[in-house]
Amino acid sequence: MAVPKPNELLKIDHKPPKKWWMDTKPTFRPGTYSYPSKPKNIEILDMWNPREWSPTDEDWKLPEDWKERILEGFRDLLKKYRSLKVFMDICVRCGACADKCHFFIGSGDPKNMPVLRAELMRSVYRGEFTKAGQILGRWAGARELTYDVVKEWFYYFYQCTQCRRCSLFCPYGIDTAEIDLAGRHLLNLVGCNINWMMEPAANCYKVGNHIGIQPHSLKDMIDFFVEDIEDLTGVKIEVPFMKKGAEVLFVTPSGDFFADPGTYTFMGYLMLFHEIGLDYTMSYYAAEGGNFGFFTGTIENAKKLNAKIYAEAKRLGVKWILGGECGHMWRVVHQYMDTLTGPADFLEVPKSPITGTVFENARSTKMVHITEFTADLIKHGAIKLDPSRNAGIKATFHDSCNPSRGMGLFEEPRYVLKNVVPEFYDMPEDTIREKTFCCGSGSGLNNDEFMEMRMRGGLPRANAVKYVRDRYGVNTLSCVCAIDRAVLQPLVNYWVPGITVTGVHELVGNALVMKGEKKRTVNLRQEPIPGMEEEEGDV
Amino acid sequence: MRVVMPLFLVVGLALTAWVGWAIHLQGLFGVLVPYLAALIFVVGFCVKVVDWAKSAVPFKIPTTAGQQKSLPWIKHAKIESPFTTGQVILRMFFEVFFFRSLFRNVKGELRSGPSLIYGPTKWLWLSAIMFHYGFLMVILHHLRLATYPVPGPIALLDKIDAMFQIGAPPIYLSSLLLLIGVVALFLRRVLIPQVRYISLVNDYFPLFLIFGIVVSGMLMRYFVRTDIVAVKALVMGLVTFHPVVPEGIGAIFYIHLFLVCCLFAYFPFSKLMHMGGVFMSPTRNLPNNNRAVRHVNPWNPKVKLHTYEEWVEDYRDKLEEAGIPTD
Ligand code: SF4
Ligand code: SF4
Numbered sequence: 001m002a003v004p005k006p007n008e009l010l011k012i013d014h015k016p017p018k019k020w021w022m023d024t025k026p027t028f029r030p031g032t033y034s035y036p037s038k039p040k041n042i043e044i045l046d047m048w049n050p051r052e053w054s055p056t057d058e059d060w061k062l063p064e065d066w067k068e069r070i071l072e073g074f075r076d077l078l079k080k081y082r083s084l085k086v087f088m089d090i091c092v093r094c095g096a097c098a099d100k101c102h103f104f105i106g107s108g109d110p111k112n113m114p115v116l117r118a119e120l121m122r123s124v125y126r127g128e129f130t131k132a133g134q135i136l137g138r139w140a141g142a143r144e145l146t147y148d149v150v151k152e153w154f155y156y157f158y159q160c161t162q163c164r165r166c167s168l169f170c171p172y173g174i175d176t177a178e179i180d181l182a183g184r185h186l187l188n189l190v191g192c193n194i195n196w197m198m199e200p201a202a203n204c205y206k207v208g209n210h211i212g213i214q215p216h217s218l219k220d221m222i223d224f225f226v227e228d229i230e231d232l233t234g235v236k237i238e239v240p241f242m243k244k245g246a247e248v249l250f251v252t253p254s255g256d257f258f259a260d261p262g263t264y265t266f267m268g269y270l271m272l273f274h275e276i277g278l279d280y281t282m283s284y285y286a287a288e289g290g291n292f293g294f295f296t297g298t299i300e301n302a303k304k305l306n307a308k309i310y311a312e313a314k315r316l317g318v319k320w321i322l323g324g325e326c327g328h329m330w331r332v333v334h335q336y337m338d339t340l341t342g343p344a345d346f347l348e349v350p351k352s353p354i355t356g357t358v359f360e361n362a363r364s365t366k367m368v369h370i371t372e373f374t375a376d377l378i379k380h381g382a383i384k385l386d387p388s389r390n391a392g393i394k395a396t397f398h399d400s401c402n403p404s405r406g407m408g409l410f411e412e413p414r415y416v417l418k419n420v421v422p423e424f425y426d427m428p429e430d431t432i433r434e435k436t437f438c439c440g441s442g443s444g445l446n447n448d449e450f451m452e453m454r455m456r457g458g459l460p461r462a463n464a465v466k467y468v469r470d471r472y473g474v475n476t477l478s479c480v481c482a483i484d485r486a487v488l489q490p491l492v493n494y495w496v497p498g499i500t501v502t503g504v505h506e507l508v509g510n511a512l513v514m515k516g517e518k519k520r521t522v523n524l525r526q527e528p529i530p531g532m533e534e535e536e537g538d539v
Numbered sequence: 540m541r542v543v544m545p546l547f548l549v550v551g552l553a554l555t556a557w558v559g560w561a562i563h564l565q566g567l568f569g570v571l572v573p574y575l576a577a578l579i580f581v582v583g584f585c586v587k588v589v590d591w592a593k594s595a596v597p598f599k600i601p602t603t604a605g606q607q608k609s610l611p612w613i614k615h616a617k618i619e620s621p622f623t624t625g626q627v628i629l630r631m632f633f634e635v636f637f638f639r640s641l642f643r644n645v646k647g648e649l650r651s652g653p654s655l656i657y658g659p660t661k662w663l664w665l666s667a668i669m670f671h672y673g674f675l676m677v678i679l680h681h682l683r684l685a686t687y688p689v690p691g692p693i694a695l696l697d698k699i700d701a702m703f704q705i706g707a708p709p710i711y712l713s714s715l716l717l718l719i720g721v722v723a724l725f726l727r728r729v730l731i732p733q734v735r736y737i738s739l740v741n742d743y744f745p746l747f748l749i750f751g752i753v754v755s756g757m758l759m760r761y762f763v764r765t766d767i768v769a770v771k772a773l774v775m776g777l778v779t780f781h782p783v784v785p786e787g788i789g790a791i792f793y794i795h796l797f798l799v800c801c802l803f804a805y806f807p808f809s810k811l812m813h814m815g816g817v818f819m820s821p822t823r824n825l826p827n828n829n830r831a832v833r834h835v836n837p838w839n840p841k842v843k844l845h846t847y848e849e850w851v852e853d854y855r856d857k858l859e860e861a862g863i864p865t866d
Pocket of ligand 2: 103164180
């Protein structure tokens, strides 16, 4: 469906309507909601109520006991998550979080204010679980769980990218993403989930990567990369897969294998590993670092996918694990993996075989972020870099939400970047690092049918890019996230044309001076490098 | 309606106390109700906190607001991204005493172009600071009435506070702060359209209640002379569990006291519990040392994994044909 033109989209009214929010209902307008999961994906993941249905239908074919199921699930979550329980009780509705959400900024819909998104659930908590709420009803901000409430939840809980920007500004750290995850879990219980989240999760579970490419086809794709790299550099590399006894298992989001521009980032990793002679392996079975199961809010799904990484590390007998550029993968690896699927006591504390650096911060989980690893290499002068091979590039860096507010990874990628590009400019302070704005497409919302909301939600990010483009002539937006690589390009094309989106290791790959390489005249994208054109030959 | 109703409610409460005074129920309003309110407050508060504590903390989910501790040469943001318990305590300290997160507040404005402009905004932070510190000082002042002899620090606070003297008897800086704070918080709630939209009765009610308490307190101090000796006798009686009901205390005191009792009794059932909850918020009170120190989930879920062996069975032919090892 066509997304309205930017100037149309910009007619945003941030004033709330006359009608109070308990009296309004969402309209399922194309462009603002994601399609429901196909039954087969629900079945593969062994979840609830698989069926064909559409959000625009009157009847959502919920199971007969939908209400009991949700309420029972809710009670269960309140016992399992102190976060949820405390957050249900202590919001003072100060509104500090209200204008922090990119979806509110870009849509003006009051229910996209994090506080109100949370109230959608909190009102039910009061109405169903507290005495005051049951007696006073609306006067206590309480309401009953009705069929319409389920529909409203579906609409707004799948309009949150779980970016946690709101939680940064809340005086009590109330994390609407945490509430959103709980809300999605409750929706799962009655079979209301979206396909773009469930299908990748099902594929990762069953096949090993999110598109569901079978192992032998994946092998062919890797062979292509090897050929491309040889064409570009004259260096023939090997990509070890399923190699028992390697020192390191490398896991990256599978988007890097098959979607431009992630593929260039993937080539960057391969070139780097070859150049430093890393003894590593990858796996077709655990070929996915990303974790769409996490987005479902049903933590079992996150575990089903994440556990494959340790299982494979154990089977292959590696010493530690290296992880590629991905946003939510790192939220899961950093904050969940060890708890969920550890302890990884069969692995060793990660130690760079090149520099000898011991990654103390990964002492227990045994998994290191690629930019931590590369930053250490650069600091020790272990690789030779020639930034002039990125000539013409003026780069900025998009901090992905998850590594920012769920990990604190800020300096490592910047350090790497500054060493491989000739010019680097940060976006305005209030839009980067911990205050970074979401791409608008995270948490399973990077589907085409949701495009209008994605462009709205991405407005604040795009606008900050526009600022550095207009001011410094920035033309490259780099990031360390596979979803970002896929979604930021359409976003900037829409709001700030003339910007190229790249991964950090794509730029590393360009700058990396390899032993025995030929003179490079084009970059990994086969585009001519300014100042390095072929000397002789064609005009 | 969401604004007017709680206002009526507070006026009604004040009237109740006045009627009680008029028909000589001083014993009820001066002794029984305060004891009851104190009991509800203490028990309610504890029950709530225990209730929270009973829920598990399955994952370590701090919201990181600064550079993680990673490579030794990268500067670690110790407070914003705490690695040790000591650093977490520092983070909590700044959060609880200086409202760190509110201080961070920025306001975005969408202008034509389009361009989104951001700038710091400190109004909410300032109102909140005035309100809470005013409140704290006022409570400390009141300890004067409940102690004998008055401890040195309280007496000192009295002196400092009264230094910013306006008129006589001196208007305490603290009550002024509290009054301005409560009015500012109320005004932003009704004047900012988004905040008005999200506000509930439960948000206005405590504001009116506290406003009523401050106003009745100030009236008593500056306009309607109250027998302070008798008041002290009553309060001392309460805290030493030898309650007495001295003669000659005016209605205004009973109104003040009753509103205070209502606030205390209401506290555990309301959002005012944020006072306890802020300490228990998992996004703030946990260290960002996730990959270094394992956190244990008491209910860690068991799941059925699609194992390597099952996977190999799914693709055996294709794997073998492509020369991918299957052992
Ligand atoms: S900032 Fe926190 S307390 Fe304030 S409205 Fe938002 S969630 Fe509630
Ligand atoms: S987590 Fe992000 S998307 Fe969700 S409500 Fe908060 S700011 Fe909005």
